[in-house]
Amino acid sequence: MSPALFALLNRGAxxxxxxxxxxxxxxxxxxxxxxxSAIIQDRSGPDRTNIMGVRxxxxxxxxxxxxxxxxxxxxxxxxxxxxxFLLAPFxxxxxxxxxxxxxxxxxxMDIAGRTILFQAANFDVGVLYIFAITSMxxxxxxxxxxxxxNKFALLGGLRSSAQMISYELSMGLALVSLLMVYQxxxxxxxxxxxxNNLVFFGQALPLPGWxxxxxxxxxxxxLVSGFAETNRNPxxxxxxxxxxxxxxxxxxxxxxxxxxxxxxxxxMAVVAxxxxxxxxxxxxxxxxxxxxxxxxxxxxxxxxxxxxxAGGALFGYFLxxxxxxxxxxxxxxxxWEPYVLSFAAFGKGLVGLTALLWAIFGGPLPGLVVSxxxxxxxxxxxxxxxxxxxxxxxxxxxxLPRFRYDQLMRLGWKLMLPLAMLNLLVxxxxxxxxx
Amino acid sequence: MKIVxxxxxxxxxxxxxxxxxxxxxxxxxxxxxxLFYPGKLPVIYYPEExxxxxxxxxxxxxxxxxxDGAPRCTACMLCATACPAECIHIxxxxxxxxxxxxxxxxxxxxxxxxxFCGFCVDACxxxxxxxxxPEIALADYTRESLVFHKEFLMDHHNExxxxxxxxxxxxxxxxxxHARP
Numbered sequence: 001m002s003p004a005l006f007a008l009l010n011r012g013a014x015x016x017x018x019x020x021x022x023x024x025x026x027x028x029x030x031x032x033x034x035x036x037s038a039i040i041q042d043r044s045g046p047d048r049t050n051i052m053g054v055r056x057x058x059x060x061x062x063x064x065x066x067x068x069x070x071x072x073x074x075x076x077x078x079x080x081x082x083x084x085f086l087l088a089p090f091x092x093x094x095x096x097x098x099x100x101x102x103x104x105x106x107x108x109m110d111i112a113g114r115t116i117l118f119q120a121a122n123f124d125v126g127v128l129y130i131f132a133i134t135s136m137x138x139x140x141x142x143x144x145x146x147x148x149x150n151k152f153a154l155l156g157g158l159r160s161s162a163q164m165i166s167y168e169l170s171m172g173l174a175l176v177s178l179l180m181v182y183q184x185x186x187x188x189x190x191x192x193x194x195x196n197n198l199v200f201f202g203q204a205l206p207l208p209g210w211x212x213x214x215x216x217x218x219x220x221x222x223l224v225s226g227f228a229e230t231n232r233n234p235x236x237x238x239x240x241x242x243x244x245x246x247x248x249x250x251x252x253x254x255x256x257x258x259x260x261x262x263x264x265x266x267x268m269a270v271v272a273x274x275x276x277x278x279x280x281x282x283x284x285x286x287x288x289x290x291x292x293x294x295x296x297x298x299x300x301x302x303x304x305x306x307x308x309x310a311g312g313a314l315f316g317y318f319l320x321x322x323x324x325x326x327x328x329x330x331x332x333x334x335x336w337e338p339y340v341l342s343f344a345a346f347g348k349g350l351v352g353l354t355a356l357l358w359a360i361f362g363g364p365l366p367g368l369v370v371s372x373x374x375x376x377x378x379x380x381x382x383x384x385x386x387x388x389x390x391x392x393x394x395x396x397x398x399x400l401p402r403f404r405y406d407q408l409m410r411l412g413w414k415l416m417l418p419l420a421m422l423n424l425l426v427x428x429x430x431x432x433x434x435x
Numbered sequence: 436m437k438i439v440x441x442x443x444x445x446x447x448x449x450x451x452x453x454x455x456x457x458x459x460x461x462x463x464x465x466x467x468x469x470l471f472y473p474g475k476l477p478v479i480y481y482p483e484e485x486x487x488x489x490x491x492x493x494x495x496x497x498x499x500x501x502x503d504g505a506p507r508c509t510a511c512m513l514c515a516t517a518c519p520a521e522c523i524h525i526x527x528x529x530x531x532x533x534x535x536x537x538x539x540x541x542x543x544x545x546x547x548x549x550x551f552c553g554f555c556v557d558a559c560x561x562x563x564x565x566x567x568x569p570e571i572a573l574a575d576y577t578r579e580s581l582v583f584h585k586e587f588l589m590d591h592h593n594e595x596x597x598x599x600x601x602x603x604x605x606x607x608x609x610x611x612x613h614a615r616p
Contacts, residue, residue: 326473400455
């Protein structure tokens, strides 16, 4: 197999993977939103939709929602602008899916003389590609608002797009200070730089060299701008139900609305990926950069086993508590099914335990296992960081009240933009001093 | 004129940042409490569990019966007059007994208009209509089925649903039953 063909297959497989990952994030995210908001609000979330008694802790609700959205009537308003009305949801979804192409999922791996890359596309412009794509996401909103031929939709679309472009500015400036620190634009370079421990003015600190420690102000600015970019609480004025019916997607019905709905969640997943790549070190395991993982053969498998063990034990325990709390209410499948789920989670913990024990006491492992365990561990780390940010999105949504539109614009232009410029100045001064 | 200083408007509090974290901590406390003690969620799982209705709750209407099974109601129209939604429709018919002169041949309560105010219960001099059936889910598929007729309203055995529900009435208003609280 020629190297060119192998590289093509590699990138092609990664593109498909990077397309599937956000689409499979959507049901997880919807479930997290529903269950998470219920847990925060002292409710119980969806626990009744079932397929023959199997409830999967509310995951089946996603199927019910999908079925409902697909079976609705597909309306097109009479005087809407047909082509743009159809284009807007597809545009939103496409733009939402594109930025993930440059996110590295794991460090490149050498197997049998070939190098397998885990990044679908390694452009020279790197991070700027992401910002170009997200800037085009505003088009979908404007198109939807305008082509609906509905004054409220137009107002919602204009508000939402104005909010998005004003927060892109502070996002970009925060990014510039970050790029000054990392001295590069390419994503894999950024992630590799974050693998080493922190060195601050010549003093080595026992902290991983993540962006959040190097540039905390930029992290805060980026985080707030990420909330504003995805129209997410506390910046969801454009789609708040009590404010503007549904904002720019009020006239959309079944599949087109489903596309908008899913595009919003994909946007959130993409922002979570970008945040974890730029600020939390991407796929890097804290205190164990890729060289450390490769030099100690069993370390990657051990850490991965420990993560699985901790996660499985925790989930199993919580699921067991849930099963106990509702066993007096149901009979049959509905009663035993949470116990089965808890058992499955404990099983996952057990797999982790065996991996951990094998890594500690197993002696030299086969080369394939050792070299495979590193990308698996790194991808798992990336997913953990992304899950944390997804949980943060849900957590903040159900904690903070909504911004009023003028407060929102004042925050974006009069507070965050000067703060981003100040951060840039301070970073430049500090870098010059360090040299 | 006294100027009252409003909290949260001076200095660092205007930037709201610490309050954001405090709010997030409050929510996190709720999350941990609900994760570790899921049995203590203040959730009533309808329809397996029902809410415990308070004793003075105005539920569904019912027509009370005498010992021989006849309705206590003598079609005096006081409830129909008192009803602010004009939802009670009574058709009176004579009765051979000269003390109980009339009985309702038709006693319809239009639940689509009823506002559950309880004025009919307060107006009735004979304790013939009560609103104490603990049934609050009155949904149905057709409009006709939500107009309750006399047979449906009398389909019970005079059981005491809510002890202490009926407020103490002056003795002269009751029709001989003084033992009730």
